[in-house]
Amino acid sequence: MLAPQAIDECRSKGVTVSASTTDQLPVVVVGAGPIGLAAAAHLIGRDIEPLVLEAGPSAAGAVRAWAHVRLFSSWAEVTDPAAEKLLAPTGWVRPDGAAYPTGGDWVERYLQPLADVLGDKVRYGATVTGVARAGRDRVVDSGREEQPFTVHIRTADGIEERLTARAVIDASGTWSTPGPAGANGLPALGERAAADRISYHVPDLKDPTVRARYAGRRTAVVGSGASAFTALALLADLAEEEGDGTHAVWILRRGITGSTYGGGEADQLPARGALGLRAKAAVEGGHASAVTGFRTEAVAREGDRLVLVAEDGRRLDPVDEVVVLTGFRPDLSFLGELRLGLDDRLQAPTALAPLIDPNVHSCGTVYPHGVTELSHPEKDVYLVGMKSYGRAPTFLAMTGYEQVRSVAAALAGDREAAERVELTLPETGVCGGAGLFDDPDAAQGGSGGGCCAAPTTPLISIGAPASSGGC
Structure with missing residues (x-):
């Protein structure tokens, strides 16, 4: 494999970097949380080299921040099958599937061991500050898709670096950008001062x-x-x-x-x-x-x-x-030079937004989705995990695991597997949102996308094995 540094050195000497060379570059995964680590596992299963960039000093920094909170999903629902395959040869023992872990349990018994197995494929203390096409800003069309991505990072020591990637999977989540108390989506007057x-x-x-x-x-x-x-x-x-x-x-x-x-x-x-x-x-x-x-x-x-x-x-x-505790929102600041297709309300991918919009859907009507719904005008860029939901609530880990399975298949050129999705989603039980659903009178009347319908467990099968998870 041609290392990113070697690619950069070739360019600096005026040597042309071909599409076949670009294919040898790693896929950069932003964030070493549950979905980012699962993405790396699925990429490895497809013989694609991942490089996971984590801003914190260890894996799953956001989960560690709520280590004291117990998940409402069992162990059987928060481990990824591809990740388990990587862990199995190490002697890892799968926790009791019927038990409910805390965030701390999840980190200690699954997420950090998974990161350890990935070894130097996870780089800590690396904050992504920008992503763009090499030599192309957002405006330029010419030769755009043939260019690899350049990923700008800042190390824990404050040093700036540039990495090169064939694709980017952003699994950085939304933990760092919580919603404010202000009802209009902006901080209330005096909120910052308090x-x-x-x-x-x-x-x-x-x-x-x-x-x-x-x-x-x-x-x-x-x-x-x-x-x-x-x-x-x-x-x-x-x-x-x-x-x-x-x-x-x-x-x-x-x-x-x-x-x-x-x-x-x-x-x-x-x-x-x-x-x-x-x-x-x-x-x-x-x-x-x-x-x-x-x-x-x-x-x-x-x-x-x-x-x-x-x-x-x-x-x-x-x-x-x-x-x-008004929810979270995605940080899109470092993606400004990419051509993203995002819904103007939810800040979720355009094709995904109608499937998860709390103004329209009740809790249990989230439909299966994969690479097709996660694609953007910018080829080979994917927002996955909680970040893919933008401002929509009720994301489940199982959804993220299925997302990255589909994305990895697409990057490997296996479109049939990428488009083959099967999910069993439990009735979510808790909804939120804006519009009529957020209106006191409308809520009393049961209109405006209210929650919840009669309890069901919708099985939506398009021919693939179901993934499991939830948090």
């Missing part, structure tokens, strides 16, 4: 320092998905353990309906259904109070406390802390 009292991730209440921050205090939880359920359940536990003074104020942009707490006992992922029921118990038990139809416009200081102000002028009683 950053010392606002968190955008589920707090780890087992950490003594973090626990002291919330014990005996009023905490506003902004959001309506699984993360918000988790925070409410944890704060309710804290209230029972610490006694009076610990209370959560749950901020909802819409009204409370039968679907507010998810699928409950009807959820095809039982642990997720139980999580919604725990959140419901927190409200009914008096450990949390719900404020509905509240669209945050401002965060005001009142002494040492914060006051949330809605668009309609309502002001809530002061709280000590705010936990904002």
Whole structure:
């Protein structure tokens, strides 16, 4: 194989780099999380050299950040078959498929071992700062598809480097770009100034320092998905353990309906259904109070406390802390010189967006998809994993594993396998979104893409074995 450095040296000497030479370059995978590592495993299974670039010092940095949170999917649903094949010769023992790991378990018993098996195919401390066609900016058409990609990185030491790749798979996720409290998608007035009292991730209440921050205090939880359920359940536990003074104020942009707490006992992922029921118990038990139809416009200081102000002028009683769990969004800043086809609402690939749009679909109607839906005007660039969903919720690991299986097949020239997709997706139980679904009155009436339909487990078969996973 011709190394990227050798390709660059050839170009610097004026030597032509042919398409056949480009095919010998590695496929750069951005992000060593669950889907990025699975992408590398599938590429290896297709005899394609991967190079995984991870900004952090170890694999699965985002998962490590929520190591204290238990997944609502079992072990059987969060390991990838191609990755297991790589792990098997090392003596790796597959965890009990019926057990539910925490994020920390997932890292320790599967993700880091997988990264270790990949060895020098994973490079740590490498932040991708830009991707482009070699010698072609976004405007230039001539000879574009014949050129490899140039990937700009910054090392942990601050050194800039350039790598060359035949294709780019962006599995960098969305963890680093959480949504704000502001209902219009931008930070609320005063939100940045109150950053010392606002968190955008589920707090780890087992950490003594973090626990002291919330014990005996009023905490506003902004959001309506699984993360918000988790925070409410944890704060309710804290209230029972610490006694009076610990209370959560749950901020909802819409009204409370039968679907507010998810699928409950009807959820095809039982642990997720139980999580919604725990959140419901927190409200009914008096450990949390719900404020509905509240669209945050401002965060005001009142002494040492914060006051949330809605668009309609309502002001809530002061709280000590705010936990904002309004979802995540993709960071597209380093892809600006590529020709991406993205939906103007979800920031997901154009062909994928209609299949996952929460304005249209109820929870269980996500359809199978692979390389066709993930393709862009820029050939051989793919956004996969959570990043492929843009701002849409309810992504499952199984979806990402199937995505990278399909992409790897396409890069190997096996279009039949790439287009052959089979997924068994459980009823998602929890939806979110904007449009009518986010409107309190519409939610009460059950219109506008509400959630959820009668529990089903749709099997959509186009001839390939089903992949498993979910988180």
